[in-house]
Every structure is written in structure tokens, then in C-alpha cells.
Amino acid sequence: MTSVSTELVSSKAVEAEKEAKARFWRRVPGYVVAYIVLGLGAVISLFPYFLALVTSLKAPDQVFSSSSWSLPNPLTFQNYIDVVVKYNFLSFIWHSLLYAGLLTIGQLIFSTLAAYAFARMEFPGREQIFMLYLATLMVPAIVTLIPLFIILRTFGLVNTWFGLVLPYVLGTPFGIFLMRQFFLTIPKDLENAARIDGASTMQIMFQVILPLSRPIMATLAIITFVQAWNTFLWPLIITDSTSLRVLTVGIAAFQSNFGTQWNLMMAATFIALGPLLLLFFLFQKHIVRSIHMSGFK
Amino acid sequence: MQGQDTLGIDQSPVSRVKERYRLQPSTKLSLQAYAFLLPSFLGLLVFSLIPIIAVAVISFFSWSLIGQPTFVGLKNYATMFSSSSFWHSLLLTFYYVLLNIPMQTVFALLLALLLNQKIPGRGIFRTIFVVPWMATAVAMGIVWQWIFDPQYGTLNTFLGVLHITGPAWLSSPGWALPAIAAVNIWQYTGYNMLFFLAGLQGIPPDFYEATSLDGATPIQQFFTITLPLLSPTMFFVLVTDVIGSAQVFDTVYAMTKGGPGDATSVLNFNIFRQAFEFFHAGYASALSMVLFAILLIITLLQVLFFRSRAIYDLS
Numbered sequence: 001m002t003s004v005s006t007e008l009v010s011s012k013a014v015e016a017e018k019e020a021k022a023r024f025w026r027r028v029p030g031y032v033v034a035y036i037v038l039g040l041g042a043v044i045s046l047f048p049y050f051l052a053l054v055t056s057l058k059a060p061d062q063v064f065s066s067s068s069w070s071l072p073n074p075l076t077f078q079n080y081i082d083v084v085v086k087y088n089f090l091s092f093i094w095h096s097l098l099y100a101g102l103l104t105i106g107q108l109i110f111s112t113l114a115a116y117a118f119a120r121m122e123f124p125g126r127e128q129i130f131m132l133y134l135a136t137l138m139v140p141a142i143v144t145l146i147p148l149f150i151i152l153r154t155f156g157l158v159n160t161w162f163g164l165v166l167p168y169v170l171g172t173p174f175g176i177f178l179m180r181q182f183f184l185t186i187p188k189d190l191e192n193a194a195r196i197d198g199a200s201t202m203q204i205m206f207q208v209i210l211p212l213s214r215p216i217m218a219t220l221a222i223i224t225f226v227q228a229w230n231t232f233l234w235p236l237i238i239t240d241s242t243s244l245r246v247l248t249v250g251i252a253a254f255q256s257n258f259g260t261q262w263n264l265m266m267a268a269t270f271i272a273l274g275p276l277l278l279l280f281f282l283f284q285k286h287i288v289r290s291i292h293m294s295g296f297k
Numbered sequence: 298m299q300g301q302d303t304l305g306i307d308q309s310p311v312s313r314v315k316e317r318y319r320l321q322p323s324t325k326l327s328l329q330a331y332a333f334l335l336p337s338f339l340g341l342l343v344f345s346l347i348p349i350i351a352v353a354v355i356s357f358f359s360w361s362l363i364g365q366p367t368f369v370g371l372k373n374y375a376t377m378f379s380s381s382s383f384w385h386s387l388l389l390t391f392y393y394v395l396l397n398i399p400m401q402t403v404f405a406l407l408l409a410l411l412l413n414q415k416i417p418g419r420g421i422f423r424t425i426f427v428v429p430w431m432a433t434a435v436a437m438g439i440v441w442q443w444i445f446d447p448q449y450g451t452l453n454t455f456l457g458v459l460h461i462t463g464p465a466w467l468s469s470p471g472w473a474l475p476a477i478a479a480v481n482i483w484q485y486t487g488y489n490m491l492f493f494l495a496g497l498q499g500i501p502p503d504f505y506e507a508t509s510l511d512g513a514t515p516i517q518q519f520f521t522i523t524l525p526l527l528s529p530t531m532f533f534v535l536v537t538d539v540i541g542s543a544q545v546f547d548t549v550y551a552m553t554k555g556g557p558g559d560a561t562s563v564l565n566f567n568i569f570r571q572a573f574e575f576f577h578a579g580y581a582s583a584l585s586m587v588l589f590a591i592l593l594i595i596t597l598l599q600v601l602f603f604r605s606r607a608i609y610d611l612s
Contacts, residue, residue: 034411041408042425045487048440049428051451055443068443068451114337121330129334136345140544140592142565143585146572147351148344150362170340201329230433232547237573248435252551255439262443269436276431284424287431291491 079267092250110171115179396478409493426487438551496530
């Protein structure tokens with residue numbers, strides 16, 4: 001009895017295995033095509049980074065004597081040393097870090113406060129004010145650029161840190177929207193319980209809400225930092241001295257002077273691209289999530 | 298969401314009545330809410346709302362950014378509509394959007410369909426495809442300039458291996474804008490793929506099973522199930538891509554500075570030069586208003602188009 005049933009089972013298992021194998025082999029051509037397309041996509045996605053890196057490690061005479069994608073031989077860090085030391089990039093890097101850092105801190109503080117008010121507090125005009133924030137998301141950046149410049153010039157803030165940072169440091173509609181959507185998902189009972197215990201709104205913020213919001217705040221911080229790091233047009237317009245120059249503007253200025261010295265140019269660009277690449281692989285989950293959350297309401 | 302949640306501790310009717318006649322503690326909470334909002338609202342007002350109104354006002358003035366603006370009525374708009382460089386930059390912008398959108402959307406959808414299969418390693422591919430989205434556009438523009446270099450660049454070297462003589466790309470009036478569009482496609486295909494992937498994962502598998510029992514081929518299924526059910530995603534992707542690519546600036550600045558000649562002088566670049574190189578603040582504001590109006594109209598048309606076609610919720 002038992003032997004018969006095990007035999008039955010095992011023959012069934014063998015058959016299932018055979019079928020799975022057959023199914024696998026039937027899928028192989030599809031897999032091959034899929035991997036060729038995906039592999040090609042991956043190579044194209046990463047190639048410009050690879051090219052910038054290998055070119056930046058080449059001596060000037062190798063740049064034009066061998067194909068552009070060949071590996072550096074000999075390997076040299078001289079381009080980076082030149083760019084950073086001779087051409088002042090250390091200060092540009094510092095300005096970019098400071099700019100992106102300040103915007104990130106401002107975003108975290110002010111967007112969180114505003115988002116909490118929109119998500120959890122009662123006040124007249126709440127929905128209308130929120131709609132006003134959302135409506136400004138639809139206005140292209142270039143539209144406000146000229147008046148923005150004029151306003152800051154009126155206050156004498158052209159070419160100052162205040163002028164550079166002020167328009168974006170008080171929180172953005174996107175940041176507020178992102179945080180508000182998250183706050184709405186936190187159960188109200190948690191806050192009510194704290195309120196019964198006599199906690200003030202501030203205490204609730206710091207002891208109940210913020211500890212629960214760490215992942216979303218990390219997401220917002222990364223996205224704000226990356227966007228600020230990449231910003232070009234605003235710093236280009238509002239600053240005109242090297243004492244305030246951020247990396248993006250520094251690279252563009254460097255390009256007009258050293259446009260065909262590709263080894264130097266690629267070192268300069270990789271200084272901007274490299275850190276974000278690292279950031280991406282460290283925080284890819286947060287970054288992918290932030291993309292999803294910025295897209296769907 | 299409404300009402301007394303923040304204070305909703307008391308349950309008895311008596312205390313509720315009492316509460317109504319007490320000095321409202323919610324007034325204090327409202328003030329607190331306004332205090333929370335104040336910094337960001339000041340920012341919105343001064344750096345966003347006022348500029349939006351101001352740009353419309355400035356567009357009726359002639360102003361070199363220095364000295365007194367003079368009211369000129371509709372003259373900026375009249376100049377604009379009779380200026381060939383305006384029409385040229387407008388056409389270039391449309392052309393650029395057209396170069397971008399179809400390819401970017403098709404590639405993104407194709408990659409999403411592939412990654413929606415349960416194949417090993419799809420997580421790694423997904424990650425890699427999103428990397429370009431983070432790239433600093435100015436820096437990446439310069440890297441692509443190196444790729445497009447007519448003599449030593451990767452692309453023409455590669456084409457040379459295939460015995461094709463590549464064009465001069467960025468210094469050729471016909472190829473410069475398509476080359477910039479290629480960079481944009483490179484940067485945003487993976488980003489759009491993520492949205493399509495999320496959209497595909499939201500389609501119930503039963504739909505496919507039911508129709509494949511009826512003998513539908515995968516291609517039929519794609520057109521009768523996948524594409525209609527993806528229309529909300531498609532809508533989002535198309536709207537954001539049209540708006541985004543119509544505002545291209547960083548890559549143009551880094552790669553061609555509007556050249557050769559004015560072959561890549563798209564509207565956004567034109568606005569920048571008018572305002573901050575030639576100091577025609579009024580004229581540049583009028584250009585900005587036109588760009589804004591066009592984007593608004595395109596978005597509305599897209600909404601109407603998808604309303605009429607989509608059976609599914611567009612939220």
C-alpha cells in the first residue's frame with residue numbers, strides 16, 4: 001500500500017519535473033532575447049559614467065592616441081589633483097555640499113511643519129491653501145525666474161548665500177505634499193492617546209510622529225539633496241563670483257576654458273556624477289520609492 | 298478627517314454641549330497651525346505666487362533690468378509674434394518634444410514589459426536603468442559631448458568600425474538637436490519605466506488568464522488588456538514628459554549653447570538669453586507667458602484625449 005502510493009507520487013513528481021524542464025527549455029529563446037535587450041539597456045545606461053571615469057584617469061596624451069573607452073594606461077590621478085587644487089574645485093564642492101545641505105535641512109524642518117498642519121490640524125482655509133500649494137507645482141520654473149531674480153535684487157541679495165538659498169529653503173510644495181500623504185496614514189489613535197496623557201502638539205510631533213516618519217524623511221532628504229546638487233540655472237543667475245560658485249556652475253565655466261582637454265573635463269564632471277552614483281547604490285530603495293510617491297497621489 | 302478628532306476625548310453629550318460654549322481651544326490650535334505653516338507660506342508667497350503675477354505684469358513693460366520700466370502695452374507680444382527667432386525657437390521646442398516623447402515612451406514600456414516577467418536578475422536591471430535619472434545634467438551633457446565628438450568620440454569610432462562615417466553631431470545643424478534629445482531619452486527612459494512597471498503590476502493576472510483561454514495571442518492581449526489598463530500611467534508619463542522636455546535647458550547649455558547658429562536655441566534657452574544676456578526682461582517675460590500658456594493647453598488637451606478614451610479612473 002505505502003509502496004504503491006509512494007511510487008505513484010514519485011512518478012507524478014518525475015512527470016512534473018519533466019514538464020517543468022520542458023517549460024524551461026521552451027522559454028529559453030525568450031529569455032535570451034530578453035537578456036540581450038536588458039543587457040544592452042544596462043550597458044547604455046552605465047556607459048557614460050564608465051567613459052567619464054576611464055577618461056578622467058588617463059594621461060593627456062592617451063586621450064587622443066587610443067579609443068575613448070580603452071582603460072587608462074598608465075593610470076593617473078593627476079587630472080583630479082589638477083582640477084581640485086589648481087582650478088579651485090575644492091571650494092565648488094564645498095559650496096555644493098553646503099547649498100544642498102542647507103536646502104535639505106530647510107526642507108525637512110519647514111515641509112514637515114507645514115505638512116503636519118495640513119494633515120492633522122484644523123484651521124479655516126486649510127483645503128484652499130493646500131490647493132494653492134499644489135497649483136504652484138504646475139508652473140514651469142523659468143516662468144518665475146525673472147521676477148525671482150528681481151525680488152532678490154531689490155533686497156540686495158544677488159551674489160549672497162541668502163539669495164542663493166532663500167527661495168528654496170523654506171520647504172517646497174512637493175516636500176509638503178509628500179510628507180502630508182505620509183502623515184495621513186498614521187493612525188489618529190496614537191496622537192489622541194498622547195493628547196489624553198497631556199502631551200502638547202510639539203511633544204506629539206517629536207515623540208510620536210517624527211519617530212514613525214524616519215523612512216519618509218530619509219526619502220525626502222535624499223531627493224532634496226540630489227535635486228539641489230544638480231541645480232544649475234538658479235545658481236548660474238543669482239551668483240557671479242567664484243566665492244559662491246557651486247559645482248554645476250563651476251563645471252560649466254571650466255568647460256568654456258578647457259573644452260577640449262577631455263581628461264580634465266571628465267575629472268571635473270565625475271566629481272559631480274560620482275557622489276550621486278554612490279548615493280544611489282546606497283539608498284536605491286529610498287530613491288525608487290520617492291519616484292513612485294512623486295508620481296502617484 | 299474633519300472635526301473634533303484632535304480634541305475628541307469627551308464622549309458624553311453633556312460635556313459636548315459644554316465644550317461648545319467654552320472658549321474654543323480650537324482657536325488656539327488654529328493659531329498653532331498657522332504658525333506651523335508660516336515659514337513655508339511666506340516662501341510660497343514671496344518666491345512663487347508674487348513672481349507668477351509679476352511675470353505677467355512685467356510682460357507689458359519694456360525693461361532692461363536696470364532703471365525705470367516703461368509701459369508698452371502689448372508691444373512685447375507684437376514683437377514676439379513678428380519675430381522669426383521666436384517662431385524658430387517655438388518650432389524647435391515642438392520638434393524636440395516630438396523627438397523625445399515617442400522613443401522614450403516606447404523604450405520605457407518595452408523595458409517595463411520585460412522586467413514585468415519573472416526573470417532572474419530583474420531587480421538589478423531595474424536599479425541600473427534608473428541610475429541615469431540622477432545624473433547632474435550639466436556634467437552629463439559634457440560627457441555626452443565627448444561621446445559625440447566627431448573625431449575621437451565613442452559614437453563615431455563605433456560607427457567607423459561598421460564602416461559608417463558619422464556626422465559631426467553637435468556641430469551639425471541637422472543633428473545637434475536630435476543628439477541632445479538622445480541624451481534626454483537616455484536620462485529619462487528608466488525613470489518612466491518605473492511608472493510603467495508599477496502600472497503593469499497593478500493589472501490583475503486573471504485578465505490575461507481569461508483571455509488566453511479564449512485563444513488570445515500575447516500581442517492581442519497587449520492591445521486589448523495591457524494598453525487600455527495602463528492608460529492612467531500613460532497619461533501621467535506623457536504629461537510629465539511633455540512638460541519636462543519642453544523646458545530643456547541644462548543639457549542645451551552644456552552641449553551646444555543654442556548652436557550651431559541657432560539650431561538648438563529652444564524656447565527655454567531663448568528666454569534665458571533674452572533675460573540675462575540681452576537684458577530684455579519684458580520681452581523674456583512675454584516669452585515665459587507664452588511657454589506657460591502652451592504647456593497649459595497641451596496638458597488640457599492630453600486630459601481631454603485620455604478622458605474620451607480611457608474607461609478607467611484617471612486619478
